[in-house]
Amino acid sequence: MKEKYIEDLKEIKDIMNRSSRFISLSGLSGISAGFCALIGAFLAYNTVYQNQNYLGYRKVIITSDSISTLLLIAIGTIVVAIGSVIYFTTRETKKRNQKIWDYQTKRLLINLSIPLVTGGILALMFLYKGYIGVVAPLTLVFYGLALVNASKYTLDEIRSLGIIEICLGLIAMQFIGYGLIFWAIGFGVLHIVYGVIMQLKNKS
Amino acid sequence: MKDILKDLDKAFENKVRLGIMSALMVNEFMDFNTLKDLLDVTDGNLASHLKSLEKTEYITYKKEFNDRKPHTKYYATEAGKMAFTKHLNAIEQLLK
Numbered sequence: 001m002k003e004k005y006i007e008d009l010k011e012i013k014d015i016m017n018r019s020s021r022f023i024s025l026s027g028l029s030g031i032s033a034g035f036c037a038l039i040g041a042f043l044a045y046n047t048v049y050q051n052q053n054y055l056g057y058r059k060v061i062i063t064s065d066s067i068s069t070l071l072l073i074a075i076g077t078i079v080v081a082i083g084s085v086i087y088f089t090t091r092e093t094k095k096r097n098q099k100i101w102d103y104q105t106k107r108l109l110i111n112l113s114i115p116l117v118t119g120g121i122l123a124l125m126f127l128y129k130g131y132i133g134v135v136a137p138l139t140l141v142f143y144g145l146a147l148v149n150a151s152k153y154t155l156d157e158i159r160s161l162g163i164i165e166i167c168l169g170l171i172a173m174q175f176i177g178y179g180l181i182f183w184a185i186g187f188g189v190l191h192i193v194y195g196v197i198m199q200l201k202n203k204s
Numbered sequence: 205m206k207d208i209l210k211d212l213d214k215a216f217e218n219k220v221r222l223g224i225m226s227a228l229m230v231n232e233f234m235d236f237n238t239l240k241d242l243l244d245v246t247d248g249n250l251a252s253h254l255k256s257l258e259k260t261e262y263i264t265y266k267k268e269f270n271d272r273k274p275h276t277k278y279y280a281t282e283a284g285k286m287a288f289t290k291h292l293n294a295i296e297q298l299l300k
Contacts, residue, residue: 008222
């Protein structure tokens with residue numbers, strides 16, 4: 001008698017989770033996105049600090065030429081990172097026999113996009129007005145907010161990742177000039193760490 | 205003990221009906237095919253359980269058309285949500 005009700009409770013919890021959340025987020029997608037970000041950050045670093053005399057103070061050289069190189073690097077990084085996330089997530093949904101494009105996925109993406117697009121537009125506006133320094137902290141803060149907002153519709157761990165990204169963005173605002181390093185930590189290192197944690201959790 | 209058993213709802217004794225209600229508690233609505241995939245049941249089986257939940261007025265539905273294809277959305281009613289919460293509380297009491 002008791003076992004039947006314990007079984008019922010388990011079933012209820014399982015269905016509530018499966019029906020309301022997108023749970024096929026693979027850890028590998030986090031790791032791959034993180035590596036893309038690190039490579040992108042490295043390329044950007046080389047572009048910004050090129051032709052430097054490493055014994056003296058370093059100057060950030062941003063010409064219209066390097067701006068377009070930077071934009072190309074940024075777009076390339078985003079495309080490769082999103083592509084790899086889609087690839088690993090599709091693989092995971094197939095393994096779990098779930099659909100990749102259903103109501104849960106749509107809801108997750110919409111709720112992720114609202115803060116993300118807002119932050120992106122705001123960052124571009126600052127960029128065009130010449131406030132380059134605030135772009136990195138701003139994108140980190142808004143990315144964190146987007147993750148917190150989306151976490152209601154996917155794994156709980158995403159919420160804590162979002163909160164860490166927000167804190168990192170706020171710290172980065174205090175250390176303007178080190179934006180690229182904070183970017184590499186936030187989008188690179190943190191994603192890799194989270195990917196590894198999720199991958200280990202999934203296995204156990 | 206008897207009071208607790210009285211709170212257990214007969215409508216949720218069945219696995220499929222329990223599943224339908226669980227899904228509708230955390231989602232605003234569910235359509236027929238999503239429910240079918242989620243609970244892994246046949247059309248006929250799901251339809252009959254949906255009908256019996258409709259009869260107790262624990263769920264309601266809205267019919268829409270997407271490109272002439274009928275598309276039915278199922279919602280939990282207030283009465284249904286209350287009954288399900290009561291049922292869950294009763295199970296918890298029982299397991300204490």
